[in-house]
Amino acid sequence: MTEALPIVIVGAAPAGIRAAERLVEAGVRPIVLDEGLRAGGQIYRRPLVDDGRSYRNRYGSEAKKAERLHAVFERLRPSIDYRPETLVWNVSGLERSGHLDVLREGVHRQIAFSKLLLCTGATDRVLPFPDWTKPGVYTLGAAQTALKAQGCTVGDRLVFMGSGPLLYLVAWQYMKAGARVEAVLDTAPFRSKFHLVSLFVRAPRIVALGLFYGAQLQLSGVKVRYGVRPQTVLGEERVEGIRFRAGGRTEALACDAIGYGFALRPETQLADLAGCRFRFEDRDRAWLPERDAQGRTSRKDIYVSGDGSGIAGADAAEIDGELAALAILQDIGNTVAGDRPRQLTAARARILRQREILESAFPFPRDWFETVPPETTLCRCEEIRIGEIHCAVGAGSIGEINRMKALSRVGMGRCQGRMCSAAAVEVLSSIRKVEPKETGRLRAQAPVKPIPLGFGGPLDTEESR
Amino acid sequence: MSRQALFKRRYRRDEEAIPFLLNGLPEAGRRGDTVMTAILSLETSLRRTEFTGESRAGFCLIGACQDCFVMMADGSRVRACSTALEPGMAFLTDAVEGVEHD
Numbered sequence: 001m002t003e004a005l006p007i008v009i010v011g012a013a014p015a016g017i018r019a020a021e022r023l024v025e026a027g028v029r030p031i032v033l034d035e036g037l038r039a040g041g042q043i044y045r046r047p048l049v050d051d052g053r054s055y056r057n058r059y060g061s062e063a064k065k066a067e068r069l070h071a072v073f074e075r076l077r078p079s080i081d082y083r084p085e086t087l088v089w090n091v092s093g094l095e096r097s098g099h100l101d102v103l104r105e106g107v108h109r110q111i112a113f114s115k116l117l118l119c120t121g122a123t124d125r126v127l128p129f130p131d132w133t134k135p136g137v138y139t140l141g142a143a144q145t146a147l148k149a150q151g152c153t154v155g156d157r158l159v160f161m162g163s164g165p166l167l168y169l170v171a172w173q174y175m176k177a178g179a180r181v182e183a184v185l186d187t188a189p190f191r192s193k194f195h196l197v198s199l200f201v202r203a204p205r206i207v208a209l210g211l212f213y214g215a216q217l218q219l220s221g222v223k224v225r226y227g228v229r230p231q232t233v234l235g236e237e238r239v240e241g242i243r244f245r246a247g248g249r250t251e252a253l254a255c256d257a258i259g260y261g262f263a264l265r266p267e268t269q270l271a272d273l274a275g276c277r278f279r280f281e282d283r284d285r286a287w288l289p290e291r292d293a294q295g296r297t298s299r300k301d302i303y304v305s306g307d308g309s310g311i312a313g314a315d316a317a318e319i320d321g322e323l324a325a326l327a328i329l330q331d332i333g334n335t336v337a338g339d340r341p342r343q344l345t346a347a348r349a350r351i352l353r354q355r356e357i358l359e360s361a362f363p364f365p366r367d368w369f370e371t372v373p374p375e376t377t378l379c380r381c382e383e384i385r386i387g388e389i390h391c392a393v394g395a396g397s398i399g400e401i402n403r404m405k406a407l408s409r410v411g412m413g414r415c416q417g418r419m420c421s422a423a424a425v426e427v428l429s430s431i432r433k434v435e436p437k438e439t440g441r442l443r444a445q446a447p448v449k450p451i452p453l454g455f456g457g458p459l460d461t462e463e464s465r
Numbered sequence: 466m467s468r469q470a471l472f473k474r475r476y477r478r479d480e481e482a483i484p485f486l487l488n489g490l491p492e493a494g495r496r497g498d499t500v501m502t503a504i505l506s507l508e509t510s511l512r513r514t515e516f517t518g519e520s521r522a523g524f525c526l527i528g529a530c531q532d533c534f535v536m537m538a539d540g541s542r543v544r545a546c547s548t549a550l551e552p553g554m555a556f557l558t559d560a561v562e563g564v565e566h567d
C-alpha cells in the first residue's frame with residue numbers, strides 16, 4: 001500500500017542526520033541507511049571503540065560541531081529506523097514506486113520507499129602520477145581517517161601533496177599527532193593564495209585557521225613548496241621518498257608515506273541510477289544531479305542533499321539536509337511554517353560563494369597530464385596505463401567518455417570509476433583538446449560497489465514498516 | 466615480503482589484544498582495529514594485484530577505492546578498511562588473486 005511506504009535517507013552524516021532530525025520533529029520515522037560502522041560521515045567519523053581522546057583532540061577546530069551532531073544522532077536513535085553497515089547498491093522499480101537494493105551482513109533485501117533522500121557525500125578527488133599505487137601512498141582523506149578513526153598515522157615520516165584546504169589541515173593534524181611532516185607540496189602556485197584576502201572579508205574564521213596551520217607548519221621546519229608537479233614515488237616495495245619539480249628545480253625528499261588529493265568528488269551514482277537529470281558544474285569540474293534550492297531533483301520523490309549534490313562542505317551539508325527534509329514535508333502536504341527555508345537557502349548560498357573563492361585559492365591542476373608519462377597507471381583496479389587510453393582513443397574516433405570506458409575498461413573496475421574517472425575525463429579532454437564537459441558523463445552502473453557474487457533473487461522483501 | 470610496518474599506532478596502544486592469523490602465523494591486533502590497521506601495523510602489504518602482482522596497501526580508507534580487499538584463509542575476501550577485526554580471523558596477504566568478474 002503506497003501510503004504505508006517509508007521515507008528513506010541514504011547517508012548518516014551531516015546532511016542525512018539533520019534531515020532525519022527535521023523529519024522526526026514532524027512526526028515522521030525515516031529509515032536511515034549507511035554503509036559505515038558508525039554514524040557521523042567523513043569529517044565527523046567516529047572510532048570503533050573509545051580511545052581516550054577528547055572531542056577537541058580528535059576533531060580540532062570542529063570539535064563542537066562534531067559533538068553536537070553526534071548528540072543529535074544519539075537522541076534520534078529511538079525515533080528512526082537506523083541501519084548501519086548497509087550498502088545501498090541500486091535504485092530500481094522506478095516505473096512504479098521505487099525501491100532500493102541493499103546488502104546488510106551478507107543478506108540482500110529490497111526496501112520500497114515513498115520518498116528517497118540521497119545524502120551520499122563525497123570521496124577524495126585524485127589524479128595519477130608515477131607509482132601512486134605503491135604501498136604508502138594514500139589520499140589526504142585516508143591519512144586523516146586513519147588518525148581520527150583508528151588513532152594511527154599512515155607512516156611516521158610524511159609528505160603531503162595536492163591542492164585544497166585539507167592539504168594544510170591534515171599536515172598539521174599529523175604534526176600534532178607526533179608524526180614527522182617532511183613537506184607540504186602545494187600543486188598550486190603561491191600567487192593563488194592571494195585570493196584568500198577576499199575570502200577573509202566573508203569568512204575570517206576559515207582564513208585565520210588556514211594561516212594558523214600554515215604558520216605552525218613552517219615554524220616547525222616543515223618545507224612548503226608551491227607549483228609542485230610530482231615526478232615519481234621512490235622506493236621498491238613501499239614508499240621511501242618522492243621526487244618532484246617546483247619552481248624550475250627538481251628535488252627529492254625521503255619519507256615513508258605520502259598523503260595527497262585535490263579536494264573532493266561528489267558521490268552521485270545512486271542519483272544517476274534513480275534516473276535524475278544531470279548538469280555539469282564548473283566549480284566541482286563534475287556532473288551533478290540537477291536540483292532546486294531545497295534538493296528536489298528532476299525525478300519526483302527523489303531528493304539530493306549535502307556534498308553528494310555538489311561539494312559545499314560539512315556546514316553547508318547540515319543546512320542542506322534540513323532544507324531537503326522541509327521539501328519532503330512540503331511535498332507530502334505538511335505546512336512548513338515561517339521563513340526557515342528561505343533563511344537556510346540564503347545561508348547555503350553564502351557558503352557556496354565562499355567555495356568559489358576557495359577554488360581560486362586551491363585550484364585544480366588543469367595541466368596535470370602534461371607532465372605525467374604514458375606508462376603511469378590510470379586505473380588502479382584493472383591496472384590500465386595512461387598510454388593505453390591514448391591507444392584506445394586512437395586517431396581521434398573517440399571523444400566520449402562512455403565509449404572510452406567500453407574500449408579501454410577504465411571505470412569498469414571494482415571502484416566503478418571513483419578513483420579514475422576524474423582523471424580519465426582530464427586525459428580524454430586533454431587529448432581531444434576540449435573542455436571536460438564536452439567528453440560527456442560517465443554513466444553509473446549497478447551495483448555501485450562490489451557485492452558478493454552469485455546471490456539469487458531478492459531474499460527478503462520489505463514492503464512497509 | 467618485508468616485515469616492516471606501514472602504519473604507526475598513536476593511540477589505543479594498550480587496548481586489549483585481538484589474536485588473528487597472518488599468513489598462517491599468530492599475530493595480535495588491538496580492540497577497535499579495522500582489519501587494515503591490524504595488518505598494516507605489522508607489514509606493508511595487504512594483497513598482490515591480479516594483473517601485475519604488485520603490492521597494494523589500500524588507498525582511500527573510506528570504502529570507495531576497493532583497493533584494500535584482503536583474502537581470508539577460507540577463500541572469501543573482506544574490505545580491510547571498513548571491516549572490524551575479530552578474534553580468530555585468518556588472512557593471506559601474499560597470495561596472488563585470481564581474476565574475478567564482479
Ligand SMILES: Cc1cc2nc3c(=O)[nH]c(=O)nc-3n(C[C@H](O)[C@H](O)[C@H](O)COP(=O)(O)OP(=O)(O)OC[C@H]3O[C@@H](n4cnc5c(N)ncnc54)[C@H](O)[C@@H]3O)c2cc1C
Pocket residue numbers: 010011012013014015016033034035036040041042043044086087088089119120121122123124140141142144145166169264267270305306307308312313314317448527
Ligand atoms: C575522507 C574525508 C575527510 C574529510 N575531512 C574533512 C575535514 O577534516 N574538514 C572538513 O571541513 N571537511 C572534510 N571533509 C569533507 C566533509 O567530510 C564533507 O563536506 C561532509 O562530511 C559532507 O557531509 P555529507 O552529509 O554530505 O556526507 P558525508 O559526510 O560524505 O557522508 C556520506 C555518507 O553516506 C554514506 N553512503 C554513501 N554512499 C552510500 C551507499 N551507496 N550505501 C550506503 N551508505 C552510503 C557514507 O557511508 C557516508 O556515511 C572530508 C571528506 C572526506 C571524504
